[in-house]
Amino acid sequence: MDGSRTVVRDALAVAVPVGLYGVAFGAAGVAAGFSVLQTCLLSLVAFTGASQFAAVGVVAAGGPVASAVGAATLLGVRNALYGIALSPVVEARGWRRLLAAQVTIDESTGVALGQQGRGRTAMRRAFWWTGGAVYVLWNVFTLAGATGARALGDPTAWGLDAAVPAAFLALVWPRLGAARSRAAAALAALLTLGLTPLLPAGLPIVAAVLVAVGAGWRE
Amino acid sequence: MSPSAAWAVVVLTGVLAYALKLLGHLAPSRWFAHPRLRRINELVPVVLLSALVVAQGLATRTHVVLDHRVAGLAAALVALWRRAPFPVVVLAAAVASALVVRLGG
Numbered sequence: 001m002d003g004s005r006t007v008v009r010d011a012l013a014v015a016v017p018v019g020l021y022g023v024a025f026g027a028a029g030v031a032a033g034f035s036v037l038q039t040c041l042l043s044l045v046a047f048t049g050a051s052q053f054a055a056v057g058v059v060a061a062g063g064p065v066a067s068a069v070g071a072a073t074l075l076g077v078r079n080a081l082y083g084i085a086l087s088p089v090v091e092a093r094g095w096r097r098l099l100a101a102q103v104t105i106d107e108s109t110g111v112a113l114g115q116q117g118r119g120r121t122a123m124r125r126a127f128w129w130t131g132g133a134v135y136v137l138w139n140v141f142t143l144a145g146a147t148g149a150r151a152l153g154d155p156t157a158w159g160l161d162a163a164v165p166a167a168f169l170a171l172v173w174p175r176l177g178a179a180r181s182r183a184a185a186a187l188a189a190l191l192t193l194g195l196t197p198l199l200p201a202g203l204p205i206v207a208a209v210l211v212a213v214g215a216g217w218r219e
Numbered sequence: 220m221s222p223s224a225a226w227a228v229v230v231l232t233g234v235l236a237y238a239l240k241l242l243g244h245l246a247p248s249r250w251f252a253h254p255r256l257r258r259i260n261e262l263v264p265v266v267l268l269s270a271l272v273v274a275q276g277l278a279t280r281t282h283v284v285l286d287h288r289v290a291g292l293a294a295a296l297v298a299l300w301r302r303a304p305f306p307v308v309v310l311a312a313a314v315a316s317a318l319v320v321r322l323g324g
Contacts, residue, residue: 017306024309033220038229045233048240050268055232057271062280065224069231075267076236081260083243092244101240156320159313162291165276166312169292172268173299181265188266192273193283201280208270209263216259 007115007122011129014107018049019137021167025052026145028164032060036146043142047135048105050171051075053164054205063202070206082109089123103131184215291316 029039051072058068083104092100108131115122176182188208195204276292294315298308
């Protein structure tokens with residue numbers, strides 16, 4: 001297999017399972033009270049999985065608009081950092097740059113940076129293939145999940161209410177390597193648990209960000 | 220949730236998510252170079268995702284509730300421990316939770 005085919009294989013190996021997971025987002029969106037159109041628009045425009053789940057998660061928990069948007073936006077800050085790392089590699093100009101920004105997510109960044117040993121062309125190719133494939137699949141399967149959710153009936157009977165927190169757990173798991181991250185995660189979880197009976201729904205999630213500020217302040 | 224609140228969430232989340240992505244591609248990297256900002260930024264996903272696990276898995280609105288979802292999270296933990304891929308972790312949680320619901324838990 002030549003180098004460029006290896007890059008495409010790596011890209012699709014990541015994009016297919018992530019894209020399929022759009023079914024869970026589609027179902028979660030409709031279960032939280034969004035219409036099929038609104039759920040699909042979140043995937044088409046926001047297109048950043050963790051933020052989308054956070055927004056519908058806060059709404060499902062009964063939180064206000066500001067908490068839902070706040071949690072989603074804070075989770076999206078890392079995409080800005082990805083863009084800073086990627087823009088010298090992707091070197092997109094004009095409308096291509098607008099497209100590159102939209103597909104700048106965890107997966108396209110991860111696969112692109114994973115090709116560092118193969119050179120800049122391989123990184124660029126990995127970025128576009130991963131980002132493009134995830135975009136198409138994520139949106140197709142969001143629609144499938146959103147329209148299928150009605151046919152499924154009660155999401156609890158299918159375990160969907162446990163699938164979403166489990167997805168968050170799986171997303172945070174690989175980030176717990178450093179002792180500082182583990183301590184911050186534990187503190188944030190305890191703070192959320194403690195604040196749940198005291199604050200309006202959704203706000204404990206936003207309050208947990210203070211833990212990041214506190215834990216990251218000192219070296 | 221009212222229809223206008225739902226639209227507000229959809230539009231604001233979408234616009235802000237895209238604005239952040241574009242900012243990254245357009246911004247000079249020195250804006251984000253301060254080590255403190257960098258450290259905090261690396262921790263934001265960790266604390267937010269941990270908070271979401273608790274809010275979605277162990278709470279219902281403003282109450283701490285331990286129900287069938289705990290079984291789902293336990294199954295997810297086991298799957299993560301065994302280095303299962305992402306879809307398997309999520310599926311394990313859904314199956315375990317649905318089983319407990321079906322058994323009347």
